[in-house]
Amino acid sequence: MKPAPFDYTAPAELSDAVTALAERPETARVLAGGQSLVLEMHYRRERPALLVDINNVRELDTITADGDALRVGALARHRAFETPTVAPGALGRLLSRVSPLIAHPPVRARGTMAGSLAWANPVSEWCATAVALDAGIELTGPAGSRLVGAGEFFLGPFRTARQPDEILTSVRLPLLPGAETGTVGVGFCEQHRTHASFAQVAVVAVLTLRDGVIVEARLGLAGAADRPVRAHEAERHLVGREPEPDVFAQAAALAAAGADPLSEPHAGVEYRRHVIGVLVRRALVQAREDSESADFFSGAGRDGHDGWEAR
Template sequence: MKPPPFSYHAPASLPHALSLLAETGSDGKVLAGGQSLIPLLNMRLAAPAHLVDINGITELDRVDTDATGVRVGALARHSRVEADPAAAAAVPLLGQGLRLVAHPVIRNRGTTVGSLAHADPSAEMTAALALLGGSVVAASTDGERTIDVADFFVGPMESSLRTGELLVSAHFPRPPAGSGTAFAELARRHGDYAMCGVAALVTLDQDLRVCAARAAYLSVAPVPLVLDLTEPLAGRPPGTADFAAAGRMTRGRLEPEEDIHATAEYRAHLAEVLTARALREAAQAAIRTSLDPAESAREGAPT
């Protein structure tokens, strides 16, 4: 399989890249890791007249951690983000999700921000950003704008990114103090997109009782879906919390679609089971990090 003809551009600076995107408009496509774009080109599912390769813009290859969370630049590879110790300590969910992304060879080339720009509702990073209430920064010749995650994903493979804009970074906020996170998913084969996946966040109060619980879902809705599951767990220590009830609550609030990989009923069943599992693991992580704050670094560290 070969891609359709296109003009190739390799800007060495961000202003040059933005100028090219403004000039090419809807005929231009950004190339970063290429792990989603190149297969689409080869299968003739996309046919842009221009490719703007941003790999020469070194300022976009960065992972920065501060008191607010982790900011990932547009050229930071999945593997770099996954292996970053400061990012693992601040936002363990990043490492927990990234280790489930495809295979190491894909993570060595694919970019975290590129995955978000692709807006696939079956991708781990879209769910992670949604669960944490993160944001992205889009740049164009008109300047920069910050887009909250709730406004960014608007449909399957569709975002609110405008023609001529480049997604330059994503911000993953630190979870609240006393929180733990976990990822659980099931795929037909290791490395495939999940038939259903759940990212969970549980927060404990000073008495180590659940005060908040949320979960984000892969492969069950057109966009990353986040549910508040605090009600059946609130006020209980993790050891007696009814995580199965939270799973049942989830099943009643989802309307997954059927496809060649799984029936809607099976996806709903997976959502129930994986929700209980992910919440339980997140609550256990919350206990560990509450008792030993240094444990958060180990929660997200690569294994």
């Protein structure tokens, strides 16, 4: 099928994009990567009267350090995160683990992290990552900009706290703590039916260890509910314990038991719960191993520079 007729505008300034969206907020859609929106328009499940293309708003095509966070503009493509030098330390390592598992190269070359968050697919890798890291979602509308925590941003399948007249302009990912608070290790695992298909379950794990004991744990889950969630009970179980296999197995069981996954033809509820447990354990093992070799993978070059590059 072909899309239903629509009007189109491609402003070069963010203020003009906001104005255009505000004129018809209930029937307009914002286009960045378009990897989900355009497909839905072809199926006519989405019928926007106006498409506001923000690809000419160059100020949104940035990845920069902003205090204690990495600020990811709305036009930063998936492929920008495929190497750990995109951010310092553990954050760069985590992003470079997630990005290569998103779809396939053409999609990663065009799709955006911000677009994935705005679309809010419950099995999105970036949505689970944002929740795990307590990312901040910057929304810009006629009344100005506001920052919404990832935990409050996702309201359900394809539903977010973004108002119809707002554009998701950036994502703020906290720079994970360094040696001053402990050694940080990261892990990411997902299960999908075929290469490049959507994940059925995905798990983000971040462990901070000090003197061989877990002092902070973060577990972000996709496919465990109608939105990305944290496995809080499993996180609490991990804190104060050594990163041993039995501890990981117990945390995985808690995460699986606390999950409320949706059923689909190729992944029933009990199957998804089982996969959640398996992937939580694997992601935790990855995080422990990553913490043990953090110095090697930190991005530090032989000349002593930290090696990461913002753009």
